[in-house]
Amino acid sequence: MNPVIAKVIVEVPVSRTNRPFDYLVPEWLLPILRVGSRVIVPFGPRKLQGFVIGLLELADGTETSIDPQKLREILEVEDDLPPLTEELLDLAEWMSKQYLCPWITAIHAMIPAVLKGKTERWVVAAAELTAELAGQSPLLHELLRRGAVAYREVEQQFPDEIPLLPGWLSAGWLTTEYHVKDRVTHKQASYVTLLLTDEEALAKADSLPKQAEQMRRVLLHLAPFSGQPIAAKELGELLGVSRPTLKNLAAKGWIRLEQMEVLRNPYAHRKFADAKHSYTAQQQTVLKPIAQAIEQGGFASFLLHGVTGSGKTEVYLAAIEQTLAKGKEAIFLVPEISLTPQMVERVKGRFGNLVAVLHSGLSQGERYDEWRRIIRQQVKVVVGARSAIFAPLRNLGLIVIDEEHENSYKQEETPRYHAREVALWRARQNHGVLIMGSATPSLETYALATRGRYQLLTMNERVGNRPLPQVHVVDMREELLKQNRSMFSQTLYQMIEQRLQNGEQIVLFLNRRGFSTFVMCRSCGYTLTCVHCDISLTYHRTNHTARCHYCGYTIKQPDHCPECQSSHIRFFGTGTQKVEEELSRLFPGIRVIRMDVDTTSRKGAHEELLDRFRRGQGDVLLGTQMIAKGLDFPRVTLVGVIAADTSLHLPDFRAAEKTFQLLTQVGGRAGRHELRGDVVIQTYTPEHYSIRHATKHDYLSFYEEEMLNRKRTGYPPYYRLVLISFSHEQLPVLIQGAQTVADYLKARLQPSTILLGPVASPIPRIKDRFRFQLMLKYRDEPKLIDMLGQMNRHFDEWLKQQQLLMNVDIDPQMLL
DNA sequence: AGCACGCCGACT
């Protein structure tokens, strides 16, 4: 038989090992090992987990430099189905090039966290270890008793004996072993299977003594399900029978009691809702080209620009339905924040059990279970946040990205991918259709659409021809002149009062992007900052502490200012509590539901609060941007933005865009149903174009004006950006290092490319490491990615030596 | 990244 070679990417996320390693596939693994399999391989002295990215059979005369004699063998295959498809492996390769990350890191982004292997080193007792020898040391004693001890445990409990290990090792008293820990657990539950026929069971039930009532009930219940496993838990709940009863029946040989993997929803096959949805004229218009593209097959991409309330979701669902009808599958991406039960219900209601939902609320195990339904090809539609773009569907026909402009589609850790780009790659690869939708598309996407890269589809009318809400802009400077020092303008005050009288609901929004609660002295202005990072500490109300959310440094909230001893040291920030207090003062008896970090930190609290509001248990929903999107409450007729310009003056070239998007989205929350809506925007800069255009729901005017700014200042979409950041404990080494890289780049970049820096990063120190950065702005630099890859390799060794960390972010979203 | 191997200072 010809030897089979597997190319394996091992789980070592550094550039030195960022290449396939060759292994021999032992004969007994040939039937189960596939491209995409998760395997365990020997690697140097250790064992590691890895992924098979290719197989090669060495037939006689195969031209290769591989000598199978010199290869080591694959030790194990870990799953019965490979967790990665060949398409995803190709995607991982593309991502590692595109985003300059190790191959394995891209693979890890695609699969559930529990599939990441963890190698553990163990110390194992050997034959030479006798009781007499073991008397010498506590560790040897422990080893003799237990046979093996984890090295980690040795470090913790027997640190003094670590130096002795090599001697013992060569004396043959012990050996070291490596184990790859598989964290996968399959949820097990007890199942009961009737081993008798229907009639036999009924007969036995009759023959049982009178007092054996519980057994009789079980037999009667199980009779029609002969041979089918039924969950024991279900029997217990339904019939009130206890464990011993089932054990007794099993002892008689009438039933089988066993642990089985949980069977999920075997009978929950919901029917597809029939396709009798009525569409608005505009929905029909945009659906036409989409339907045509799906029908034809082949790559097509659309930007669906639809005002809030125009019924974009219905368009997505129709497209998904048609995709399924063609026998293909769909991915539906939504921002994490709009992955609400409401949304999930809507999709599940339409496609029932064919839907898998992936969101951050799931535990690692639950996430893995849901993902496994996809890998087993039991679902056709995957709904989820960013990482759902990697769903291992094999016949992908459609990808929908809702709220395309949301920056949560960009991952802010390695691999720093953008789900939109990955979606484009997968749609192309699968000859599928991509639909991106938004009321406020990102400038990048809209610009490409105007140039024909995406087909632009527009819906500018709301469903049912409901008018867009009336937007009232209030100049807070004038309020101050009118001696109104409250945070509510007269207009907003009156409207709140009126809603309360009518029994209608109100959403109040505090725009605080980029700020959290910080602690400041009102006497001298001193702000509590972290001693390890150059940022303000965040106040935590629950335990009255101030905490750094970068490194975890925590201090007790001081009673007096450390600087001037004043007792006027308070926390400032989101101010939702302050708004709440003010509301209660002005409108006694008002019921406020506050949503902020404090009230939503508990799991499920988010949904619970929204639910209470929906049921009318609150007059006001008060919160930060987490309430801005996707929510749809019929009785909300007033939306107030307390301070619109807080996000306008951030040092981020997208500040105006983000503000416009937020205001437009918030405005879209009002009057979505029968009742008309009003929006009140309070601002100190009513003349600012992002506020002016948001007021008129005028995306196009905003787009044009902002594009001029971007052109003038040289930012996307006119220029593309690469952010290279560095960190080191010592400032001189850091600056020197960043400068060296800058010089390297300067010598290789085209003159049209702008290189900014090195300069200190906006947060100049985190976890006692100083931070510097370089920014590249370029328009046309086709070889840039390759060149950055070369740069990485060129400096790899040197960076390690200097203990410098360097990070490259292609098309960065967050410049803060 | 680990881990092993290998070459120079302070201890029994």
Next chain:
DNA sequence: GTCGGCGTGCTC
């Protein structure tokens, strides 16, 4: 003379 510091180099 040895123990142990961490510099250098490799992992199919």
